[in-house]
Amino acid sequence: MGIKAREAVNFLGLIVITATFFVLNGYWGSMVIALPPPEDTPEEILRTQIIIEARSPIDGRFLTAAEYIQVQAQLQQVPPPKLDPKIRDQIFLLRLRKTLLQFFPFLNF
Structure with a gap:
């Protein structure tokens, strides 16, 4: 190969x-264009x-701030579910059966 x-x-x-x-320098300059417009309110x-007004999570009607706090407090106080002990035992046995069938698929009970 010559000189x-x-x-x-x-x-x-x-x-x-x-x-x-x-x-590449032209692309780097275009990244500045991606900024939000100045009239946009920052997060x-x-x-x-x-927030002085809100919507009810139950039916969607407008609530004042005090009413919204009351609704949220009522939703937080959920009573514990009362399940019949026989049904609870049946659910436990079904879950146990499912687990055993994963380890012993040849069992058919």
């Missing part, structure tokens, strides 16, 4: 590297705003 051919390859490599740099400010 002129080597210089041509080096020059071509320099052109490719320079073109790649300018193309940090929205999180500090006090």
Whole structure:
């Protein structure tokens, strides 16, 4: 390979590297465009705003803040489910059977 051919390859490599740099530099500048518009309210400010009206999670009607707190407190106080002991035993046995069948699939009971 001659000296002129080597210089041509080096020059071509320099052109490719320079073109790649300018193309990538153009993409980096476009990332700034992805910012939200200045009139958009930042999330940090929205999180500090006090909510004075809300909707009921039960039927969707509008509630005041005090009514909403009362509804949320009522929903938090869920009574423990009362299940018949016979049904509870049947569920336990079904779960036990399912577990045993996973380990011993040849059992058919």
